[in-house]
Every structure is written in C-alpha cells, then in structure tokens.
Amino acid sequence: xxxxxxxxxxxxxxxxxxxxxxxxxxxxxxxxxxxxxxxxxxxxxxxxxxxxxxxxxxxxxxxxxxxxxxxxxxxxxxxxxxxxxxxxxxxxxxxxxxxxxxxxxxxxxxxxxxxxxxxxxxxxxxxxxxxxxxxxxxxxxxxxxxxxxxxxxxxxxxxxxxxxxxxxxxxxxxxxxxxxxxxxxxxxxxxxxxxxxxxxxxxxxxxxxxxxxxxxxxxxxxxxxxxxxxxxxxxxxxxxxxxxxxxxxxxxxxxxxxxxxxxxxxxxxxxxxxxxxxxxxxxxxxxxxxxxxxxxxxxxxxxxxxxxxxxxxxxxxxxxxxxxxxxxxxxxxxxxxxxxxxxxxxxxxxxxxxxxxxxxxxxxxxxxxxxxxxxxxxxxxxxxxxxxxxxxxxxxxxxxxxxxxxxxxxxxxxxxxxxxxxxxxxxxxxxxxxxxxxxxxxxxxxxxxxxxxxxxxxxxxxxxxxxxxxxxxxxxxxxxxxxxxxxxxxxxxxxxxxxxxxxxxxxxxxxxxxxxxxxxxxxxxxxxxxxxxxxxxxxxxxxxxxxxxxxxx
Numbered sequence: 001x002x003x004x005x006x007x008x009x010x011x012x013x014x015x016x017x018x019x020x021x022x023x024x025x026x027x028x029x030x031x032x033x034x035x036x037x038x039x040x041x042x043x044x045x046x047x048x049x050x051x052x053x054x055x056x057x058x059x060x061x062x063x064x065x066x067x068x069x070x071x072x073x074x075x076x077x078x079x080x081x082x083x084x085x086x087x088x089x090x091x092x093x094x095x096x097x098x099x100x101x102x103x104x105x106x107x108x109x110x111x112x113x114x115x116x117x118x119x120x121x122x123x124x125x126x127x128x129x130x131x132x133x134x135x136x137x138x139x140x141x142x143x144x145x146x147x148x149x150x151x152x153x154x155x156x157x158x159x160x161x162x163x164x165x166x167x168x169x170x171x172x173x174x175x176x177x178x179x180x181x182x183x184x185x186x187x188x189x190x191x192x193x194x195x196x197x198x199x200x201x202x203x204x205x206x207x208x209x210x211x212x213x214x215x216x217x218x219x220x221x222x223x224x225x226x227x228x229x230x231x232x233x234x235x236x237x238x239x240x241x242x243x244x245x246x247x248x249x250x251x252x253x254x255x256x257x258x259x260x261x262x263x264x265x266x267x268x269x270x271x272x273x274x275x276x277x278x279x280x281x282x283x284x285x286x287x288x289x290x291x292x293x294x295x296x297x298x299x300x301x302x303x304x305x306x307x308x309x310x311x312x313x314x315x316x317x318x319x320x321x322x323x324x325x326x327x328x329x330x331x332x333x334x335x336x337x338x339x340x341x342x343x344x345x346x347x348x349x350x351x352x353x354x355x356x357x358x359x360x361x362x363x364x365x366x367x368x369x370x371x372x373x374x375x376x377x378x379x380x381x382x383x384x385x386x387x388x389x390x391x392x393x394x395x396x397x398x399x400x401x402x403x404x405x406x407x408x409x410x411x412x413x414x415x416x417x418x419x420x421x422x423x424x425x426x427x428x429x430x431x432x433x434x435x436x437x438x439x440x441x442x443x444x445x446x447x448x449x450x451x452x453x454x455x456x457x458x459x460x461x462x463x464x465x466x467x468x469x470x471x472x473x474x475x476x477x478x479x480x481x482x483x484x485x486x487x488x489x490x491x492x493x494x495x496x497x498x499x500x501x502x503x504x505x506x507x508x509x510x511x512x513x514x515x516x517x518x519x520x521x522x523x524x525x526x527x528x529x530x531x532x533x534x535x536x537x538x539x540x541x542x543x544x545x546x547x548x549x550x551x552x553x
C-alpha cells in the first residue's frame with residue numbers, strides 16, 4: 001500500500017546534509033516542491049542521497065479557504081537549491097534531472113508571465129495551492145451532473161482538484177481566465193520551465209484534471225464533460241491550454257534542459273529531463289507502496305486490476321507505475337493538524353523556551369507521554385487517551401467520505417492548560433489520524449484490495465510514536481525506508497529514466513531502497529478497536545447535529 005502528500009516540514013534555507021558515497025557513481029538531480037519549501041538532492045544510481053538543499057516558499061492566504069503561491073518564487077527557489085547541490089561537482093556528472101511537486105494549479109500568459117488567480121489582483125500570485133478550498137460550489141455543481149468521468153475519482157470530484165478550480169477562475173476572474181494561455185499542474189510547470197516543452201504528465205492529468213486514460217477504450221479529454229461544465233473553450237487549439245502532448249512519468253522530454261534553464265540551474269544544456277510526478281506519487285515511486293505523511297497524507301495502492309472504490313480517487317491508469325492502476329485515498333490535514341494542536345495550546349511557548357539543542361517539540365511530547373504512562377503504571381502510552389477522542393477532519397474529509405464540509409471534533413476537554421494536557425491532545429490527534437487511515441483501508445479492502453503491510457515516508461515517518469501507533473491500530477507491519485527522503489529518490493528515478501539507459505521498472509529496482517520494519521504490539525489492539533468505534537460514532541454524531549440545525553425554527 002502506498003500513500004502521502006506534500007512536503008511536511010517547513011524548513012529554513014540550508015545546503016547541508018551530506019552523505020558519503022562512491023565518488024565515481026553516476027548521479028541524478030532531483031527536485032521536490034512541497035507545500036512550504038523546495039528541496040533538491042543529488043542521488044546516486046543506487047538510490048543513495050549524496051547532498052540536499054532546502055529553501056522556504058511564500059504562501060499567501062488572502063481570505064478564508066484561499067491559499068496561493070507565486071510561480072516566480074517557486075522557480076527562483078528551485079534554481080537556488082539545484083545550484084547549491086551541484087556547486088561542488090562538475091555539471092557533466094549530473095546525468096539527468098527529475099521534478100515532483102504538489103498538485104497546485106499555475107496560470108501563465110502567452111509570454112509565460114504570471115496571470116493572477118487571486119481576488120486581491122496581485123499578479124505574482126498565480127498559483128492556487130492544492131489545499132485551497134475556494135471552489136466548493138463549483139465542485140458541488142460538477143458532482144451534480146453525475147458524468148461517467150466521475151467514476152474515476154471515487155464518484156465525486158474534490159474541490160482540491162483542478163477542474164473545480166478552473167471553473168472558479170472562469171466564473172470569478174474572467175479576465176485572468178481569458179489571458180491565461182497555459183494552465184499547468186505545478187509538476188508540469190517545472191518541466192516547462194526547464195525545457196520549454198508544453199508536455200504534460202499523465203500522472204497530473206489523470207489524477208487532478210479528469211483526463212481519461214485506459215489501456216483499452218477511451219483516452220483523452222472528454223469533450224462532453226467539459227461541454228456540460230461550460231468549459232468548452234478549453235478545446236481551442238487542440239486543448240493546448242491544459243495539454244495535448246501527454247507523457248508517461250519518466251519519459252524523456254526530447255530537448256532536455258534549455259539554454260536559459262541550464263544557466264539558471266547550474267547544469268548543462270540538454271541534460272535529460274524526465275516527465276514529472278505529483279510529490280506524493282514520487283514518494284510512492286521511491287518506495288513502491290507507501291503511506292506518505294506530511295502536511296496532508298496520501299494513501300496510494302497499485303493493482304494490476306481496475307478497482308473502483310467509493311470515496312477514494314481512481315482508479316488511475318499508469319499514473320504512478322506504468323501498466324498498473326492506482327487508487328489514492330487521503331487526509332487533507334495530518335502534519336498540519338498536529339502543528340495546529342501544538343501551536344494553539346497555551347503550554348507551547350513555555351515548552352519551546354525550555355527545549356535544548358535541536359529537539360523537536362513532538363519528540364518532547366512523546367517522551368513526556370512515556371513518563372506519564374509509567375507514572376500511571378500503564379502498559380502502553382495509548383491507554384492515556386481513554387477519555388479523549390478526536391475527529392481529525394479540521395480541513396474537511398478527502399476520503400473515504402469525500403465531504404470537504406466536515407469539521408474537527410474533540411471530546412474530553414478540561415480546563416487544564418499544562419504540558420501534560422497538550423501531550424494528551426497530541427496523542428489523541430495522532431491516534432485519530434491513524435483511525436482515519438484505518439477507515440480508508442477498510443473501504444479499499446472491501447472493494448477488493450489485499451493489503452498486507454504499510455510503507456510510510458514523509459515527515460511523520462520520522463516520528464516513532466506515530467509509526468508504532470500506525471502498526472498497532474492497523475495490526476499490520478509498517479515499513480519505514482532506510483533512505484528517509486523517498487520523495488527525492490522518486491524524483492531522481494524520473495531523471496534516471498530520462499537518460500533512456502533503463503526502463504522505469506529497472507530503475508525502480510536499482511534505486512528504491514530497503515526499509516526497517518515496525519511490528520504491531522498485540523496488547524492494545526482491542527483498546528484501539530474500541531476507540532475506533534468511538535471515532536466512527538463521532539462523525540455520525542456530527543452529521544446528526546447538521547440535520548438538527550438545518551430544521552426550520
């Protein structure tokens with residue numbers, strides 16, 4: 001099983017983190033554009049990361065549910081980190097480069113300049129971030145038509161996808177819509193900047209743009225679907241605005257790096273560039289089967305068979321691994337939820353002042369929980385939350401309920417504001433996120449998927465408490481990659497494929513690394529099962545509250 005989304009930890013600019021590898025081993029450059037930062041790496045042909053550089057990104061929040069970025073800012077950060085990681089080597093040593101990014105939507109004009117997507121009118125704000133929820137009404141309208149295309153997104157289009165966002169842009173900013181010559185998914189924007197090719201990745205189009213892909217049967221843009229949405233103008237110039245040159249991830253973009261991009265990146269003109277992936281899918285490629293946990297979480301599973309799962313995106317053909325169908329579940333706020341719980345608690349400032357060295361506050365809370373469990377003679381720290389329960393959809397439910405209007409819930413609050421109280425809330429939130437994963441796995445299994453283990457990457461994979469709770473709740477072994485940066489490895493695989501020396505399947509075998517196994521502890525499974533029953537009861541209660549409050553006075 002695989003899953004994940006996004007760069008989970010926002011970091012300050014750095015060019016550190018070096019690793020010892022054979023000097024003569026071929027290297028690929030990889031670029032990962034996450035929600036809060038851009039990272040670049042040098043990765044060897046055996047999948048070992050040699051050097052990493054990171055640069056933060058701007059995020060604009062002009063109104064509730066609006067999240068925007070600047071493609072100029074993103075590309076500038078990309079150039080900065082790539083130059084940093086290749087500074088000490090010859091550009092000739094970089095054999096290829098691959099890009100991944102969040103599934104955000106970028107608008108540019110005929111000259112390649114930013115077209116505003118913001119109600120503020122700021123031109124540089126030309127990226128609607130993946131987590132933007134402005135297109136709620138548009139998503140509801142699209143779902144109301146019940147088109148056959150929707151069966152490939154679990155029955156409902158998400159407001160996080162690009163078709164609702166395009167519809168919003170056309171309705172609310174018609175001047176921007178008319179001026180936008182090209183609309184890109186962010187991963188495809190990066191390959192365009194690198195090569196000047198307007199080609200698009202099958203991954204982005206199938207997963208986020210309602211593009212049809214099948215080994216047998218209909219392929220391409222569904223004219224009837226876009227006609228019903230009053231987006232018929234997208235057909236102009238053979239669908240150029242949203243893509244008419246579609247490539248499988250890892251396919252070489254013929255020209256390689258352009259003269260301009262090569263100079264900006266510190267690489268050679270013509271360096272092979274691989275067709276891109278969405279960031280979560282790059283992590284899945286770097287592990288083959290993974291739960292990718294960051295700002296949000298994606299749960300990805302590939303199968304030789306086409307399996308439809310209500311409330312779960314897909315099945316998408318060849319979206320991550322050529323020849324395989326991908327289903328993708330997800331949670332819209334995971335790492336971001338834990339940050340919210342911590343950042344809004346009165347005890348946090350005092351804890352941060354007392355931390356020494358580079359210790360993260362989540363590590364401090366995990367250690368505190370173990371002390372609290374010992375003091376209460378509890379066999380497992382999870383038993384501490386018997387009376388505290390969380391429904392974690394503070395930013396709506398992506399799957400399996402596919403309801404972006406759901407809200408978060410907490411049961412068991414007290415007047416306590418000390419660090420022990422924060423630790424308990426943090427633990428209950430970690431457990432709730434795992435129960436959300438269990439909910440998704442249940443529907444995947446019921447539809448016909450056979451899941452025997454979980455592979456986890458992303459920021460939260462480095463949290464031992466989170467990983468152990470995953471294993472305990474799911475009663476499955478959890479595999480954590482030895483090479484922590486699976487997303488960067490996945491992007492490097494794309495660059496390696498672009499050299500055309502090996503197929504993507506051969507490259508995955510060479511570069512995807514080994515993993516450590518975390519086994520479930522049996523003593524608390526029944527406890528988690530009871531809490532999971534409470535978890536599902538909480539959303540039923542929330543739905544009942546909504547019905548009660550909708551009654552006329």
